[in-house]
Amino acid sequence: MKVRNAAGREIETEIAGRTLKPFLGAKKHTYHSKITNLSNALKKCGIKDGDTLSFHHQLRNGDFVVNITLAAVRDLGIKNIRMAQTAIFNVHEPVIDFIKEGVVNRIEGSINGIVGDFISKNPLSYPVVLRSHGGRWAAVKTGELHPNIAIIAASTSDECGNCTGVLGDSAFGPISYSQVDALYADHVIVVTDNIVGYPCKFQEIQERNVDCVAQVDHIGDPKNIMSGTTKITEDPMKLQIARDCVDLMDAAGLIKDGMVFQSGAGGISLAAMKFLGERLEEKDVVASTATGGLTRLIVDIYKAGRVKNIYYSQVFDDYSVKFIQEDIGLPADIGHYADPTSKGRTIDGLDTVVLGATEVDINFNVNVNTHSDGRMLHGIGGHQDTAAGSSLCIVTCPVFRKTNPIVKEKVTTISTPGDVVDAIVTDKGTAINPKRKDLIEKVKGRIKIVPIEDLKQLAYDATGGPQELHFTDEIVGMTKWFDGTVLDNIWKVKE
Amino acid sequence: MKVRNAAGREIETEIAGRTLKPFLGAKKHTYHSKITNLSNALKKCGIKDGDTLSFHHQLRNGDFVVNITLAAVRDLGIKNIRMAQTAIFNVHEPVIDFIKEGVVNRIEGSINGIVGDFISKNPLSYPVVLRSHGGRWAAVKTGELHPNIAIIAASTSDECGNCTGVLGDSAFGPISYSQVDALYADHVIVVTDNIVGYPCKFQEIQERNVDCVAQVDHIGDPKNIMSGTTKITEDPMKLQIARDCVDLMDAAGLIKDGMVFQSGAGGISLAAMKFLGERLEEKDVVASTATGGLTRLIVDIYKAGRVKNIYYSQVFDDYSVKFIQEDIGLPADIGHYADPTSKGRTIDGLDTVVLGATEVDINFNVNVNTHSDGRMLHGIGGHQDTAAGSSLCIVTCPVFRKTNPIVKEKVTTISTPGDVVDAIVTDKGTAINPKRKDLIEKVKGRIKIVPIEDLKQLAYDATGGPQELHFTDEIVGMTKWFDGTVLDNIWKVKE
Numbered sequence: 001m002k003v004r005n006a007a008g009r010e011i012e013t014e015i016a017g018r019t020l021k022p023f024l025g026a027k028k029h030t031y032h033s034k035i036t037n038l039s040n041a042l043k044k045c046g047i048k049d050g051d052t053l054s055f056h057h058q059l060r061n062g063d064f065v066v067n068i069t070l071a072a073v074r075d076l077g078i079k080n081i082r083m084a085q086t087a088i089f090n091v092h093e094p095v096i097d098f099i100k101e102g103v104v105n106r107i108e109g110s111i112n113g114i115v116g117d118f119i120s121k122n123p124l125s126y127p128v129v130l131r132s133h134g135g136r137w138a139a140v141k142t143g144e145l146h147p148n149i150a151i152i153a154a155s156t157s158d159e160c161g162n163c164t165g166v167l168g169d170s171a172f173g174p175i176s177y178s179q180v181d182a183l184y185a186d187h188v189i190v191v192t193d194n195i196v197g198y199p200c201k202f203q204e205i206q207e208r209n210v211d212c213v214a215q216v217d218h219i220g221d222p223k224n225i226m227s228g229t230t231k232i233t234e235d236p237m238k239l240q241i242a243r244d245c246v247d248l249m250d251a252a253g254l255i256k257d258g259m260v261f262q263s264g265a266g267g268i269s270l271a272a273m274k275f276l277g278e279r280l281e282e283k284d285v286v287a288s289t290a291t292g293g294l295t296r297l298i299v300d301i302y303k304a305g306r307v308k309n310i311y312y313s314q315v316f317d318d319y320s321v322k323f324i325q326e327d328i329g330l331p332a333d334i335g336h337y338a339d340p341t342s343k344g345r346t347i348d349g350l351d352t353v354v355l356g357a358t359e360v361d362i363n364f365n366v367n368v369n370t371h372s373d374g375r376m377l378h379g380i381g382g383h384q385d386t387a388a389g390s391s392l393c394i395v396t397c398p399v400f401r402k403t404n405p406i407v408k409e410k411v412t413t414i415s416t417p418g419d420v421v422d423a424i425v426t427d428k429g430t431a432i433n434p435k436r437k438d439l440i441e442k443v444k445g446r447i448k449i450v451p452i453e454d455l456k457q458l459a460y461d462a463t464g465g466p467q468e469l470h471f472t473d474e475i476v477g478m479t480k481w482f483d484g485t486v487l488d489n490i491w492k493v494k495e
Numbered sequence: 496m497k498v499r500n501a502a503g504r505e506i507e508t509e510i511a512g513r514t515l516k517p518f519l520g521a522k523k524h525t526y527h528s529k530i531t532n533l534s535n536a537l538k539k540c541g542i543k544d545g546d547t548l549s550f551h552h553q554l555r556n557g558d559f560v561v562n563i564t565l566a567a568v569r570d571l572g573i574k575n576i577r578m579a580q581t582a583i584f585n586v587h588e589p590v591i592d593f594i595k596e597g598v599v600n601r602i603e604g605s606i607n608g609i610v611g612d613f614i615s616k617n618p619l620s621y622p623v624v625l626r627s628h629g630g631r632w633a634a635v636k637t638g639e640l641h642p643n644i645a646i647i648a649a650s651t652s653d654e655c656g657n658c659t660g661v662l663g664d665s666a667f668g669p670i671s672y673s674q675v676d677a678l679y680a681d682h683v684i685v686v687t688d689n690i691v692g693y694p695c696k697f698q699e700i701q702e703r704n705v706d707c708v709a710q711v712d713h714i715g716d717p718k719n720i721m722s723g724t725t726k727i728t729e730d731p732m733k734l735q736i737a738r739d740c741v742d743l744m745d746a747a748g749l750i751k752d753g754m755v756f757q758s759g760a761g762g763i764s765l766a767a768m769k770f771l772g773e774r775l776e777e778k779d780v781v782a783s784t785a786t787g788g789l790t791r792l793i794v795d796i797y798k799a800g801r802v803k804n805i806y807y808s809q810v811f812d813d814y815s816v817k818f819i820q821e822d823i824g825l826p827a828d829i830g831h832y833a834d835p836t837s838k839g840r841t842i843d844g845l846d847t848v849v850l851g852a853t854e855v856d857i858n859f860n861v862n863v864n865t866h867s868d869g870r871m872l873h874g875i876g877g878h879q880d881t882a883a884g885s886s887l888c889i890v891t892c893p894v895f896r897k898t899n900p901i902v903k904e905k906v907t908t909i910s911t912p913g914d915v916v917d918a919i920v921t922d923k924g925t926a927i928n929p930k931r932k933d934l935i936e937k938v939k940g941r942i943k944i945v946p947i948e949d950l951k952q953l954a955y956d957a958t959g960g961p962q963e964l965h966f967t968d969e970i971v972g973m974t975k976w977f978d979g980t981v982l983d984n985i986w987k988v989k990e
Contacts, residue, residue: 007860007912011981012970016621020973023980026914029835029883031843126511160839188838197753198844199784199804199825206831207839258692289694309694330694336701340524343683344655344702348526349693365502388524417502419521475507478515485518486506 033159034213035195038072041212045149045187047073050080054140054147054185056177057087057110058165058314062224065153065191067094068216074103082126084147085109086136086177087379091224099124108145109136110379120375120476123492128376128477130369130415132384133177133313134338134345135482140180141341144484150181150188152205153219157192161210164202166325168194170219172226173294173315173324174331175204180339182209193219202328226317232271232297237427241396242271244425244447245354246279251446252392252439254351257285262292262353262386265316268396272354273297280306291337291346292353292382294320311346313337313382338385340482347382347389355383357397357424359411362452364418364433366395367411369479372404374469374493376477380415384482387420392439395421399428405459405466407452412469414488415479426450428458470494528654529708530690533567536707540644540682542568545575549635549642549680551672552582552605553660553809557719560648560686562589563711569598577621579642580604581631581672582874586719594619603640604631605874615870615971618987623871623972625864625910625985627879628672628808629833629840630977635675636836639979645676645683647700648714652687656705659697661820663689665714667721668789668810668819669826670699675834677704688714697823721812727766727792732922736891737766739920739942740849741774746941747887747934749846752780756802757787757848757881760811763891767849768792775801786832786841787848787877789815806841808832808877833880835977842877842884850878852892852919854906857947859913859928861890862906864974867899869964869988871972875910879977882915887934890916894923900954900961902947907964909983910974921945923953965989 002010005022013020036044047053053073055066066088073081079102087110088095096118098104108129111119119128131139139145154163155170165175170193182188182205190205191214233239245268249255255276263273274297280287287307290298294312296319302310311330315321324331332346339345358378359367368383370376387393395416397406407426422439424431429450432440440449460466471491479487497505500517508515531539542548548568550561561583568576574597582605583590591613593599603624606614614623626634634640649658650665660670665688677683677700685700686709728734740763744750750771758768769792775782782802785793789807791814796802806825810816819826827841834840853873854862863878865871882888890911892901902921917934919926924945927935935944955961966986974982 005981007909007982008858009909009983011973011984013981015970018621021980023912023976023982024978026879026883026912026976028886028915029840029843031839034839126513160844197783199806199841201825203825207841208831208834208837210838288692311694330696330698336703339703342703343705344526344529345524346694348524349655363503384521388521391523414502414504417518417521420523475510478506481518481521483519485516486500486508487502487518488504489506 034161034210035159035215036212038069038191038214038216039076041189041214042072042076044212045189047076047078047149049078051148052082052084052146054084054150054181056153056175057085058172058175058177059153059220059225061089061091062220062222063091064218064220065151066092069151070095070098070103074098074101079103080105082106083109084145087112088115090114111376112378116376123474123476127475130380130477130479132380132482133334133382134340134385135480137180137334137339138341138482139484140184147181147185148187150178150185152178152182152188152190154190154192154205155219156194156196156200157190157213158196158198158200159213160198160207161190161213162200162203162207163190163192163205164200165204166202170222170225171321173321176313176331176333178205179333180335187211189214191216191219193217232274233267237398238268239271241425241427242268243275244430245272245394245396246275247447248394248423248425248430248443249352249392250279251443253442254392255279255283255285258288259351260289260291260349261287262350262390263290263295263298265293265295267356269354269356270295270297277301277306291350296320299323338382345389347386350386350390352392352394353386353390354394354396355387357395359406359408360395360397360424361408361411362456364421364424365411365414366416366421367413368415370413370490372412372466374412376490380479384416387416393420393422394425396425399426399455400459400463403463405463407455407459408466409456413479413490417487424452426455428455431455529656529705530654530710531707533564533686533709533711534571536684536709537567537571539707540684542571542573542644544573546643547577547579547641549579549645549676551648551670552580553667553670553672554648554715554720556584556586557715557717558586559713559715560646561587564646565590565593565598569593569596574598575600577601578604579640582607583610585609606871607873611872612870618969618971622970625875625972625974627875627977628829628877629835629880630975632675632829632834633836633977634979635679642676642680643682645673645680647673647677647683647685649685649687649700650714651689651691651695652685652708653691653693653695654708655693655702656685656708657695657698657702658685658687658700659695660699661697665717665720666816668816671808671826671828673700674828675830682706684709686711686714688712727769728762732893733763734766736920736922737763738770739925740767740889740891741770742942743889743918743920743925743938744847744887745774746938748937749887750774750778750780753783754846755784755786755844756782757845757885758785758790758793760788760790762851764849764851765790765792772796772801786845791815794818833877840884842881845881845885847887847889848881848885849889849891850882852890854901854903855890855892855919856903856906857951859916859919860906860909861911861916862908863910865908865985867907867961869907871985875974879911882911888915888917890919892921894921894950895954895958898958900958902950902954903961904951908974908985912982919947921950923950926950
């Protein structure tokens with residue numbers, strides 16, 4: 001059918017079965033500042049009871065954004081919010097009050113510390129869902145976890161919502177968790193304490209996805225944004241474990257030109273990176289790429305020419321933030337790093353990673369989420385992702401801590417299944433997953449291999465075995481494998 | 496219901512009405528090179544009769560990728576392909592043969608030159624759909640134009656598909672048209688002639704979206720990839736029009752600190768940029784941002800400190816490519832630049848743009864697609880997008896060319912509707928859209944304003960008026976407004 005459109009032209013409204021809409025008129029697209037306050041931003045985004053609000057955790061224990069957002073939500077009289085944060089920390093203790101007041105009634109995201117302790121004893125109306133970094137990205141992408149409003153903390157933004165975590169007083173490194181939220185949430189609010197002239201540099205999040213820019217006094221406390229985990233442990237036991245990790249990598253033939261390794265922050269992993277850097281130097285080897293978290297240690301290895309590329313998803317210290325302000329290099333958002341639904345991820349090429357554990361068991365299952373007393377105190381982070389992505393996944397732990405065996409018959413909670421854990425390096429020797437016959441063949445005679453059952457027995461002998469836990473039938477949380485399936489339930493412990 | 500999952504844990508499969516899938520087992524994610532040849536890549540991506548293949552045009556008239564891909568398609572015996580390129584040029588003359596052979600039977604994308612001439616006389620089985628840059632992006636995003644396979648030419652890639660147009664012998668600037676194809680196509684093939692070690696720098700397209708990397712000898716001819724449009728016209732008439740554009744901007748009060756202007760390549764627009772640069776200097780003004788295409792002219796204005804940011808979506812000359820290799824600055828992909836379905840675009844803040852025309856009419860409608868003889872010879876490019884995004888959209892043209900009036904009663908085809916065109920600057924004076932009373936008020940007395948009807952009369956007097964066209968009832972193409980509605984049909988001319 002021919003119709004006259006708003007431009008005065010006769011056009012066909014159907015051609016070969018395809019329907020065509022006639023032009024209705026054109027108008028100028030104008031530009032408005034998106035700056036407002038948090039409360040107005042929430043209202044503009046149509047916040048309502050039962051909504052899901054997402055947050056990233058890159059301000060770590062220095063974050064103010066979760067607390068001030070939930071306070072604004074409460075002040076609007078909104079109830080039953082589902083939090084979909086990437087992680088919360090002790091600074092988020094006020095979340096307990098928001099739960100008590102009915103502002104928050106569900107949480108899907110990593111929980112570290114105080115809030116986890118509270119929920120372990122006071123289950124929410126739906127269990128806490130714990131996912132890995134990659135698993136969370138995929139859940140948002142597939143719609144399993146749909147945020148109504150994404151709250152994105154940025155240390156610098158322009159009035160249109162182009163924003164970054166690289167610049168400003170509260171700089172924390174490139175925003176790397178929120179891209180998927182920005183794409184899939186119904187509405188997006190950038191929360192910042194530093195507005196700059198258009199266009200903002202770096203722009204990990206762009207105006208195209210942003211509804212509002214909420215200006216606040218401070219998004220966080222800079223001295224707690226930086227984790228301070230760049231200090232190498234001085235515990236001789238931990239240092240020995242770290243050295244043994246590097247010996248294992250070396251015995252496995254991985255310390256060679258072009259190697260790709262994951263760098264983390266904290267404890268033994270960091271020490272292992274230090275020793276790996278030294279080993280690269282000794283062997284005159286140049287690694288291809290360090291993925292994961294950026295610390296001064298890695299920057300120094302890079303500056304020394306011992307690794308060609310740093311493909312980082314988080315930045316852990318001031319030194320590294322200053323470094324990337326000068327040379328942004330190759331930041332990898334979490335989707336690039338670890339999205340299991342993608343066609344290729346940076347971690348799929350990982351030669352090796354060194355990971356921690358609160359418990360391990362004789363099937364090489366790893367627990368990073370609960371303590372031996374059953375309390376849910378930590379998130380999964382990139383544990384599952386890097387374990388599955390690496391050729392040699394090394395988990396480190398002491399055989400026991402105080403009166404608790406760490407190597408056990410069965411972990412309290414499975415965070416990462418033994419199928420993808422290749423070795424457990426302890427203070428009493430290294431156990432290799434018996435499924436990795438190829439690895440055992442390579443390293444035997446070069447490092448001391450101990451059967452995992454022996455390590456367990458050592459732990460049980462020294463401690464008298466694990467405390468017996470009695471669970472109620474209330475589920476406080478669950479761990480998911482990054483494909484969305486349920487790995488384990490976390491049950492409330494009988495008090 | 497409780498079930499035992501593959502990790503040996505009893506988990507609940509339903510909680511509060513939500514179904515939960517039990518863990519089925521974990522395996523290592525390994526990494527494989529994606530490098531293959533074009534034919535295998537097409538087969539791996541399951542190419543079949545009737546598929547839609549998308550391409551970008553950033554190799555311009557030096558592009559080999561469209562032709563070699565269609566040759567590979569033909570050799571596989573595949574028919575009835577719909578091309579969804581961003582543009583094709585005279586180098587793509589072989590497309591005519593692919594049409595004749597039945598390999599290609601539909602085209603949705605800009606067509607420049609020879610192929611357009613052919614199709615104007617030999618309609619395809621569905622009219623050619625012409626969209627603006629932003630309109631095409633939106634069409635792919637909304638599913639109106641769904642590519643089965645996106646073919647993405649890259650001047651450098653790693654074996655995983657992280658790739659760029661910034662590096663390599665065939666460098667053409669950041670890939671900026673294909674992100675939406677990479678996201679929404681069923682399959683993605685990167686075509687490159689330069690494989691580098693993992694990870695490739697810059698990475699406008701990332702491995703997460705790439706199925707295959709097709710290695711070819713040459714993706715294009717470097718001397719034709721660069722458009723060479725950076726030479727300023729020497730035609731005194733055109734230079735005068737360009738000067739009048741800058742006088743109009745100045746009279747409108749736009750040449751002030753913080754101004755945002757669109758820079759293009761070619762003809763009068765480029766000359767206008769040159770004079771604008773001089774005017775910035777004379778008035779000691781510092782512009783905020785230049786958007787659009789990058790040329791030496793703009794880089795030099797930037798280096799002279801007369802514009803703070805270059806927010807570029809294309810790069811037109813070697814000088815500019817070398818410049819961004821050193822300092823990538825702020826590339827804006829087409830979605831950021833012009834996606835009308837987004838929440839904010841770089842062009843929404845445009846103060847002014849200078850655009851060309853093959854014809855204009857007394858309603859300020861602009862034709863850039865067809866010639867006065869009715870042949871479809873050009874694409875829309877960013878014409879609509881920047882017209883609607885800018886406060887002052889200036890269209891330039893001579894009043895007549897040879898025996899053809901350019902200012903007409905009615906343009907042959909509406910590419911950009913008069914609603915968003917503010918001024919037409921010609922060799923016989925400047926017409927202001929009567930709807931822009933504010934603008935007329937501002938500039939009157941400062942520049943010579945001529946009613947558009949007078950310019951038309953001048954053209955008709957000098958040429959004897961436009962040649963009368965007789966159309967058949969066959970539709971060879973259509974122009975769409977960037978919201979997906981039909982602006983105009985292009986009818987086959989009776990020969």
